[in-house]
Amino acid sequence: MASRMDPLSLEVVELIGTVVGRYYEEYERAAAEHSLTGAQARVLGLLSLEPMPMRRIAQKLKCEPSNITGIVDRLEARGLVERRPDPADRRVKLAAPTPDGLTTATHLRDSLNFAREPLAELSADERRVLRDLLQRMLGS
Amino acid sequence: MASRMDPLSLEVVELIGTVVGRYYEEYERAAAEHSLTGAQARVLGLLSLEPMPMRRIAQKLKCEPSNITGIVDRLEARGLVERRPDPADRRVKLAAPTPDGLTTATHLRDSLNFAREPLAELSADERRVLRDLLQRMLGS
DNA sequence: TCGAGTTACTTGACAATCTCAAATATCCGG
DNA sequence: CCGGATATTTGAGATTGTCAAGTAACTCGA
Numbered sequence: 345m346a347s348r349m350d351p352l353s354l355e356v357v358e359l360i361g362t363v364v365g366r367y368y369e370e371y372e373r374a375a376a377e378h379s380l381t382g383a384q385a386r387v388l389g390l391l392s393l394e395p396m397p398m399r400r401i402a403q404k405l406k407c408e409p410s411n412i413t414g415i416v417d418r419l420e421a422r423g424l425v426e427r428r429p430d431p432a433d434r435r436v437k438l439a440a441p442t443p444d445g446l447t448t449a450t451h452l453r454d455s456l457n458f459a460r461e462p463l464a465e466l467s468a469d470e471r472r473v474l475r476d477l478l479q480r481m482l483g484s
Numbered sequence: 485m486a487s488r489m490d491p492l493s494l495e496v497v498e499l500i501g502t503v504v505g506r507y508y509e510e511y512e513r514a515a516a517e518h519s520l521t522g523a524q525a526r527v528l529g530l531l532s533l534e535p536m537p538m539r540r541i542a543q544k545l546k547c548e549p550s551n552i553t554g555i556v557d558r559l560e561a562r563g564l565v566e567r568r569p570d571p572a573d574r575r576v577k578l579a580a581p582t583p584d585g586l587t588t589a590t591h592l593r594d595s596l597n598f599a600r601e602p603l604a605e606l607s608a609d610e611r612r613v614l615r616d617l618l619q620r621m622l623g624s
Numbered sequence: 625t626c627g628a629g630t631t632a633c634t635t636g637a638c639a640a641t642c643t644c645a646a647a648t649a650t651c652c653g654g
Numbered sequence: 655c656c657g658g659a660t661a662t663t664t665g666a667g668a669t670t671g672t673c674a675a676g677t678a679a680c681t682c683g684a
Binding site: 378381382383384407408410411415418433434435438 | 663674
């Protein structure tokens, strides 16, 4: 039971909750700056790294494939994403960012200020320690 | 620009993104275990700390008050929350958890395993360091 | 090569979340 | 008491999400 967690761990969980809240806020704000919803921004950000089948987007975002259809529809309607046939499998549609979409994704990343100012508070050594602790916490 | 962020900071931001993803997943899972949506669980969790006016819930959750109306409606329909008049201001409705809601909120907290196992990887000293770094990162 | 079973995507129905604008009731200051 | 501000609700509409069903295309064994 969480109530049996030691006070120190509870404190850390609480802090992580706060970090999560701030991160989400910031992400939505950055998306809205480009007239995108959070979900649209997440899909576009994913595709800007690498075009992929609809199904894989759903797996990455842990939702039903039918949900992705609508989100990609809206991104496509705005000319940020396009559906390409997969030469290897005609059932598959590869979603890929348009040049415009790629630009938007870059701007989006750039306007995601989260942790830029916050991290400035920490020295390089401290950031290294933080990185290592988070890595171990997340496991391998 | 984020692209001018040093590689170390980028790495940390990336890790925090992963933490945020895992936390959200875990939160939704815990809520679903009690047949609640994430939004409903957040409102119930908030009210379990202290009853408050609808408006204040909206401020805490950074959304429109009219949105809260619906969420509290659903919690009320399930007997987890009730609306009480504010003796000091008849415009205000105080949302408060029922005994049942309070129980659910406690179970919800208990079933939120996030960071319980992950933190077990870290020694007490390391957790203290992590706490301090997060605190400084969040400011104040 | 045929056909059964699987896989990828879409569609349609429906619920929840969210915003915005408008309506209602109440408060407060002059 | 009146005019302006505040708290909540209502209704319209967009988006996100689920589930079930449908279509097209792949795969593999007989």
